[in-house]
Amino acid sequence: MNFKKAAILLMGVFSFCLVRSQGNQNLSITMKAVTVNFTLDENGKPAYDVSYGNKRVIRPSYMGFVLSDLDPLDAGFVLLGSERNSHDETWDPVWGEVHSIRDHYEQLTVHLKQKSSNRLLDIIFRAFEDGVGFRYYFPKQAALKYFIVTDEETQFSLTGDHKVFWIPGDYDTNEYPYTTSAISGVDNKNMVDNSTAIAVRIAPDRYAVQTPLMMKSADGLYINIHEAALVNYPAMQLHVDRATYKLTSSLVPDAFGNKAYLHAPFATPWRTIIVSDNAADILSSRIILNLNEPNCIGDTSWIKPMKFVGVWWEMQTGKSGWNYSDYPDSTDAAGKLIPNHHHGANTVNVKRYIDFAAANGIPAVLVEGWDKGWEDWFGNWKENVFDFVTPYPDFDVQGLQTYAASKGVQLIMHNETSGSATNYERQMDTAFRFMINHGYHAVKTGYVGRIIPRGEHHDGQWMVNHYQRVAEKAAYYHVMLDAHEPVRPTGLQRTYPNWMACEAARGNEYNAFSKGNAPEHETILPFTRLMGGPMDYTPGIFKLTHYSSDTSRRIHTTLAKQLALYITIYSPVQMVADLPENYESHMDAFQFIRDVPVDWDDTKILAAEPGDYVAIARKQKGSDNWFIGVITDEHKRDMSADLSFLDKGKKYIATVYGDAENADWQQNPEAYTIKKITVDRTSHLLLRLASGGGAAVSIMPIKSAAAR
């Protein structure tokens, strides 16, 4: 390396020569079909490109930053040196889709120095067999200590006018339906303007989209762009140049338009590009988990993936309400709230859910609306709504704790912040102490409303840090976390395994209070939102029409598809979302929900095409049972599931919960059939999916007489 150092010194002296010689500097790494190549152009501007086999995925794309009160950090660089190394390791997640994960990559680190400012910037690239990750690293240095990022200039220059599955680049929500268009057709304005069912929508750039962004090229490449390990940094959105197909990172700002307040040394989140010529590979990719740090919370023995029922869908559908009184001012002479007798979270009703859970082996019951404040909880940008510890008069905290424990069921806490993170942070220790003192070991948080601190956004740096603080606080108290309306996940569930799931997308609930989710919605989610981590989608609705006083509302699936979602949407916490009484009239179909687990030893993507269909098989953790979920969009479809993943020589009973012959999400959604078939690894299951339909299959080994 001495020669190289001397050469760099020489170049420092003869800088004119240097500028030209840089044109030749390029460095690349390859893992199987994936190659990422780094260059410094004639102006010392760093750039990278990515190819997959002989196909270009990303054309040369610039990288860098604009900083507040400093010169941009995006040109005039020289290469001080570089390192390569190979990595091949296998690790076991605390829970997940597979028992163990291989983390295999080639790494290239380039050390850059901006000549004019002496500022240092490293870029670290990793090539995996299914894609690329790269991050920026600001080393500890005299020339850059504290700094403010006003723009990150990372480009993703695509090779053509790909088909793209997108939602608007909104600073505060990911709850839009997906639009499928060409890149040249991206324009979110109408979608933003018309999505009135979303509480807070702030999307100033009509050509910005969210990640994970899923694309398909004309030449058959599937490309997914997202980020991993979003820590102390705002979420990355992508600004779309519709003419050149160049995407540019667009970070969520604060009140001043600043993006990130940083202090070197600092590593940005990883920017990820997952690529394959097979859509199923996108869903199998573990790049995002691999790019996150290992578990940092120590002991995880207390973390238990689980299904849960909840006092929730009855509020979504209007059978009951979150609020105990009609108005905050509905108080009697003594200042007590006057009940509206429509309050769902009352002790008697909660006991009914506990009984149902206990009777059906469901470990937990979520109760929303138990705490004072719901008369007036949202929409007024009000800072102090909930105190997270004061129940309504008809919710007996102590009595329910005792009753649930006697039934072997646990209660899940609900902490709605209405977007007032400052209030939640003030109360958080008190709230978590309340939980552990009353037997709650999981919490669902919520952030419906404009954020306080006013000027911050759901997806900005401050709130990204907030969600992490909540995860850390929950870990400290041994509480599992399911965050609703947070920033979309980026694989941090590896680092915080108690952070079980997020919402951060358009869930099943939109079928209750809006026109709903199109049948294709759940076929896109795995390729987009779910790339970052588990989603609490709340599947399992059995009563698919006439559940709401607004009879135009309907679930946009068949009943069998609702079952299949337990497989196609991975989450270690899965809600059994419908009302007990709606399950009780279909206990044969409900058997699938009783059986399906939420933690897996293995996962096989049998078939997948974004926007069309998804078929996944998963093997239950610590068991020989397999489960298959297959879903389709609005098109009926026959699919054949190859069962060659089953153990050699073993016979199984496959129970197929499928759409009835005449089922159809619009005309006859609740028609299903249940068939039992003996299968083995040579079998192919033919699954006939209705329009908006699906199929769910449990495959359990036939226990031999000897084994009994």
Place this chain on the structure above:
Amino acid sequence: MNFKKAAILLMGVFSFCLVRSQGNQNLSITMKAVTVNFTLDENGKPAYDVSYGNKRVIRPSYMGFVLSDLDPLDAGFVLLGSERNSHDETWDPVWGEVHSIRDHYEQLTVHLKQKSSNRLLDIIFRAFEDGVGFRYYFPKQAALKYFIVTDEETQFSLTGDHKVFWIPGDYDTNEYPYTTSAISGVDNKNMVDNSTAIAVRIAPDRYAVQTPLMMKSADGLYINIHEAALVNYPAMQLHVDRATYKLTSSLVPDAFGNKAYLHAPFATPWRTIIVSDNAADILSSRIILNLNEPNCIGDTSWIKPMKFVGVWWEMQTGKSGWNYSDYPDSTDAAGKLIPNHHHGANTVNVKRYIDFAAANGIPAVLVEGWDKGWEDWFGNWKENVFDFVTPYPDFDVQGLQTYAASKGVQLIMHNETSGSATNYERQMDTAFRFMINHGYHAVKTGYVGRIIPRGEHHDGQWMVNHYQRVAEKAAYYHVMLDAHEPVRPTGLQRTYPNWMACEAARGNEYNAFSKGNAPEHETILPFTRLMGGPMDYTPGIFKLTHYSSDTSRRIHTTLAKQLALYITIYSPVQMVADLPENYESHMDAFQFIRDVPVDWDDTKILAAEPGDYVAIARKQKGSDNWFIGVITDEHKRDMSADLSFLDKGKKYIATVYGDAENADWQQNPEAYTIKKITVDRTSHLLLRLASGGGAAVSIMPIKSAAAR
């Protein structure tokens, strides 16, 4: 009243008539010389005026609000009714300048309704013998629930181009020197631009000034405008119309330019106008305390006014530092900070201060720089600087707790937030638990730096609420609070008697790190900043030159004036600010500091003229001792103190700590004389004040042989 109601109904029907008839509606209240008069003009715009005897103080001035997303609430009103009542009550403060306070006023409440919107607004006026207070009240009503104030339009139309003592209307600081000019000469731009010693300066309106605003009219009226009971609302500044002498309220905004997020019912702070033809009456006024709510924290037996020394001035002057290492990155191989051996808050040094306090009857020692973070605490808008519980390695928390207790001295905690209120709120419970576990019963807080939440200001609604939350938390833990760099006080020390003092003005410290405070500074403070409440000014500097490595630095007073400040600047917590070694060479003068108390049964303003001189006598609480402080500006001055307030028939020893014959703040500041004289109520003390000088007098009864 029935007739009136009928008339209003009639007016409602014939609204054209109504508008004209309103011109006649006026209502007034009078208390001695003070009259306040309310009118609705022909457009239904509310207005008031104030007179003092036959002199006009405030010409008719409009009132009202601009609201976000709603029509303004400033015109088109009708009078629904009004009420008057008289109030005469005497109450005893927990501590203060006097033993008991009379609250005597006439009150007028006007009930207004805006015809077009049906919104209700009340205005409540109180006339005291020394001024006026008024506030707005938004009643609970259907037509106005949640709302956002974007402007308060309260006017104070003055009668002429008064002389005014002002500092710039800055959103983040009150630490400017005062400018004396005509109203027509107000322009803060140069002052703001040049005040580089102030860390954060944001003053976008060059014609805005802070309150308390002190004025003197050509016809001899002294007028002071401020506010009382600033709760859940931003601080009021005043925009100056230099041509018409009309001042208009200008509230400190948030990131969106919004001023206050409110929910009816809501009462604004009181706007106060104190007026007299005698300047001394301004300093005697108790209007601001009277307009605050009584003590709300319950038991106050644990609240003890006190003097304190501190490891502080040695950092201000460069003898030592707050920081343990030179840089945050100065760590050894094990990651431990490398000491710079210049750290003031080390155990040995703190013990020296404890010893000094114990030897001189000073109850407490403040220690700044004890906790990790000072290498890098300020100026980077960094959110997580201090954790408020982790000491530097050379500060032995437990050992000092034991040592201080053994000496009968208590330690005062220091919590510097560097403006990161979000971080402090997260840690606050932990911080206060740490205090009570380690024997700290008082805390000095600090807010040096730009505020986080970013977009908020020191004096905006969010931070006003923050300071109150800190006071409440401190009260909960039985901790006394001394807040530095908060919003300036508005009499809330009545409601939170543990909120002993604030800085919120330009303290003595500016003599250490800037050109300093002009000799007139302390003669203006009582008429401005101190109107709202006690200030931790940190008087008592004895070494007046050559205390800093920058030899151009100097204290802009004589030594005797430093003593007098203990009387002229009232605070229940008074720092004995200089270093022990500087006192040890002047123990005869230090005797005054040993003797002077911080809590009083009575106060007499002997003479005062803002910008020129202040002379005050105070009677020690529960004692017959009196103390006098007299200060002058840059002009030498002879003052005669009439001692007729002394008890009849009693003889006293007066110890006069005065400027020496040849003393002068510039040439010979440390020259003082101490004389003892026997006095009684017929005596007059002639006090000769040097340029920048003062005199301090203790007057103690001669104990009779019988009493011995």
